[in-house]
Amino acid sequence: MKKFVSGDEAVAMGVRLARPHVISAYPITPQTIVVERLSEMVEDKSLKAEFLHVESEHSAMAAAMGVSSVGARAFTATSSQGLLYMSEVMHYVSGARFPIVMMNANRSIAVPWSIYGDQRDSLSQLDSGWIQVYVEDAQEALDMIIQAYKIAENKDVLTPMMVNLDGFVLTHTYELINLPNQEKVDEFLPPIDSIVKMDINDPKSLCFSTSPEHNMEFKYKQHVAMLNAKKVIEEVDKEYGDMFGRYYDGLIEEYKTTDAEVLLLTVGSITGTARVVIDKLRKNGQKVGLIKLRYLRPFPEEELQKISSKAKVLGVLEKDVSFGYEGTVFTNVSSALSKLENQPQIYNFLGGMGGRDISKEDIEDIILKLIDAHNGKKIDRVQFVNLKARV
Amino acid sequence: MNYKENRPKIIEFKNPEHIDDFPVGTTVPSGQLVKKNSGWRTFKPVINKDVCVNCLNCYIFCPDGVIYKSENKVDVDYDFCKGCGVCANECRVNAITMVKEGEE
């Protein structure tokens, strides 16, 4: 069935199809519409779930943890400062291996106070032990919510998952989507059957302490589970594609990369704009290509190395900065590529902070700079895009 | 029934050797005896049984629940006492003294 919805509404529809038992949420712009729609669905009984309107994001995640600890399916959503407020509990959730799914509307971090989009919120949580996927459009947002439960609840993974949507650009933009059929989703996503839960017939202790003698082994197991997720992500994507006709290439998507000498790497909704620019430059005979990095954790190291190994120059465009160093995505990308024998020259473009627009012209400008670098011109390794003041 | 018989059965703690012996996340069958964790204690509470009036105030206040009723008034499970001194502070008849580890 076709529907004309915003990115937030697509997420809510995806959540309904995934049949969570409990939604615990606190509203925060630009995530609000997700939880508003879900509360309406619970009210009109089109979604059979408990809706907990809690007093803060910290409580939202704590409640979701309680839900998951009795073996039920939990959903919550947040953004920006709300995500940071949840941060403490996020580590409990991932350490306890509760397969909670959360939507995050990517939004700038204060101060200056801003409700507009960049990706500093979720990127600052890369080490929280959560799987992180970044989507390009409303359809992918909906599809990924459904996939997220299947990935997170897999016995070899049992790791919480965060689905990231760019604030406003994606959360508030209306698009035509395909709404999957509930019976088919039920077939794809069976009811949760978690082993990490309280059980009256098999009493267990949850979330205990360990001495230094055993603590590291738990962290090792958590790490292995996150690495296991790579294979599961590929399998779930394939199965989803076979059933619903939409494949997302697993951890990383390539666009016109086969013979490309110059590559641009993007995360999230900016990819859509970059595709248009790549098409234009291709028409002009430039050998350029695009990499859409979908997952930041687990990080698709081998896949990225494979795609980039033939290119001469690679630029990373991202909407964040790790103050005093470079972009967080760039740090991860350059770490992966440094293990290649013939690594391409790599450059970092930081932009879009606090909702600053990144236009087609900006992206074309970036790619032309990368082509210059390919032709031997010296360019800055890390640079800000579209600063409005002279520096 | 005596208090000892009334206690839940404890599953013996087997030291894990292979990574698969560790549970998934922090979820294990209840009743498992964890390893003692009092290694960091510098002071330990010593109860003077002659002074103690068996009011159980310390039993109520101990944040780790390691004070227990015994035939001989109250006792401390030193395997799990962290040496915080809350019991000594709460005892109204000063029956508890905090003694430096190794100096008793």
Ligand code: SF4
């Ligand atoms: S010192 Fe602290 S932990 Fe030890 S018995 Fe007294 S109150 Fe309990």
Ligand code: SF4
């Ligand atoms: S508080 Fe003092 S008097 Fe009361 S039971 Fe404990 S040691 Fe004995």
